[in-house]
Amino acid sequence: MDEQGEVTRREFLKTATTATAVLVLPRLSEGASQPGVASSNSTVNYGIIGTGTEGCSLLRALTRISGAQCVATCDIYPPNQKKGIETAGSNPQLYEDYRRLLDRKDIDAVLIATPLHLHASMLLDTLSAGKHVFVEKSMFFKEEEEIPIRKAAAAHPKQVVQIGLQRRSDALYQCAIDMIRAGAVGKVMFVRAQWHRNSDWRRPVHDPKYERLINWRMYREYSGGLMAELASHQIDVANWAIGAEPLSVVGTGGIDYWKDGRETCDNAQTIFEYPGGQKLVWSSILCNAHYDFNEQIMGDRGTIEITLGKGLFYTEHVAKVSQGATKESWWAGATVTELAKQQGLPIFPETVPPNEGFFGREHRYARAWLMRHGYKTIPENDAWYEELTNFIASVQDSKPVACGLDQGIADARAVIYGNRAIDTGRKVFWPKTIG
């Protein structure tokens, strides 16, 4: 650090690991032994409630984890029941009533991938049944569900609670956050995120009586709309990057393009304000997919553009002014290839040698970019696989979850308040104290 406390470019990554330890790790699950699991070598038997699209994504990833065994699936829609059993491939028991699944003594852990309005009740019941739980985002649907969830989690401290915000388990995102904590982008003041699609966001429904079941996302009785389904991930990234929860939100939205009888907006825009004046500007539309989905994290010294599978880092050219003399020391060398920097340095979550300075790392990234003909995707680093590996390890071994109760609650609140801002047309403020 120089005299004015500015982190010079050479020192960015030196303290990355220590910096992230405090901020990334959530509260640790307490207690050495977990209900129903004797040791880290024993298999985790799990059941899954909800085997639609997301549930089957979870199952596909879980089938790759050798410590996990699916012994039960639960769904009320026959085609999804079939999909779930086939995807699990382990001949699980099928249930239609999730409470019967929870009654099973041999199940250690439960995953919940049902429509949003069911998350809270299923989560509470699962905790009461003594099981570890993984619940899809967003964590709960209505504001009044928060307190019972907090109480239940506090009453069952030995049970793992993980929320399906998979970017928290993604190595690329973790690397980006390390860089932010180490000062690579300077002071984060602005995050822009969007999730743009060009489709009606509907699933095919052969029998009209299943419309509200299959297309639950279109109906306010079950769904938080684009905010809950899409913004949720990105608000969490902003919370993570900024290191705080928002204070307020304004928003608009409407049904302006897909006027097909849906109740939830087909476009939404929200602006969140954070305690240090930072802003998150978020939009989702369903009539243009050009800008796809990513987050752009902007600090006064640099920018990170990131999505699953791709992250780019750009520096800002800002002059640094300081008092008096510095011990000047400059590294010379042949030309650093600037093309890579102008197009952004790709972020690779490779292991970094402990004493590697910033220039060394930049050189390495530029070379890797040149030699691999473009952006590197990391096929083995599937975010669903990562988060579920984390979950199973947490159940077996009390490893900390990458996304736990506090992150899940913060995220769910932001979704609820964002939707309220859109519905009322008024700025919504977070309560001063947590209830």
Add this chain to the structure above:
Amino acid sequence: MRGWLQKGTASFWPGLLVGLFILAAPRGLQPAGRVGRDVLVPCARNVSSELKRYEASHTSMGTEFTVVAYGQDVRLLAETVEEVFQEIDRIDKQMSNYKPESELSLINREAASRVVRVEPSLYALIQKSLQYSEDTGGAFDITVGPLMKAWGFFRGEGRVPSPGELHGVLAHVGYQHVKLDPANRTIHFDVPGIELDLGGIAKGYAVDRAVSILRENGVTAALVSSGMSSIYALGAPPDEEGWKIILRDPFDSTVPANVVYLRNFSMSTSGNYNKFFRLGGKTYSHIMDPHTGMPVENMLSTTVFVANATDSDALSKLYVLGAEGSRRYLATHPSIQALFYLPAGSEKQFKRVLLQSDSYNLPPDTLVKILR
């Protein structure tokens, strides 16, 4: 404001002192915020007599230029550095062969079919380049553009040209095809397909122009670099004898190989470890031998120390001649040092060879100190 600052004469120092005194006078309260180009000046109030350090970078000419300057008046430093970056952009716009609208690209398109009039500073640089070609027996050659393209280094990622292709390309390479007419300040190519590429000298030239602007504005301690491969050390940092520059190990960018202290001198490095590609287990560097059309082998890096950056940039191409091959040049050109890193047989080992001109006399107030 600049009238008081006279360069290069005996009146320089008193003029400078007067200038600094006037510049250092308080300007009243200045609000915190932005000064000139994105300078974050936290709560700057009146300009004190304390020395400030100003550092800024700018992307241009395919690399990142950095200026570090010391001075009393941050606002003046910011404005001066802004002017430096604008000049570098002007040079890029004029001399870039990546820009089809540049003067250089126009020359490349037209000089084979007609005589083209050239702007004076560009003409002078081309003239100097041709002189370097003569003096180095063609090791330095600004006509290697087609060769760079054949090897895929122009906007590309590297490819190996066939011998036939190479032979065809070499017909369009060679500084002797460039004809200058000083009386009319014109240029002409005597065969088609000639392409000038000033990549081996323009960045050093830009560094020299930057230093001129800094000197004109009364800066006496600054470091200017283009991508840290061409550097000029103006004066020295406060309480130091020179600017400290570390030459990296060619195999590991975090390990120092030599430490250099420079004052009012320049150094440039050519190396094979940043812009290269691998194909079939072999590493191909981007530094071409214009005679053979092949990338130079058996050389890791060459750092040349000369009084100005245009010359140090051009002469870093002594890389092509190698250590022994450079002796003749050094015998006939004064006050140059050249430090070569050569492969030393086994994996990741290198050896150093430091050569010096037969005639070596540094001007006053300069320093070139090379340490292990």
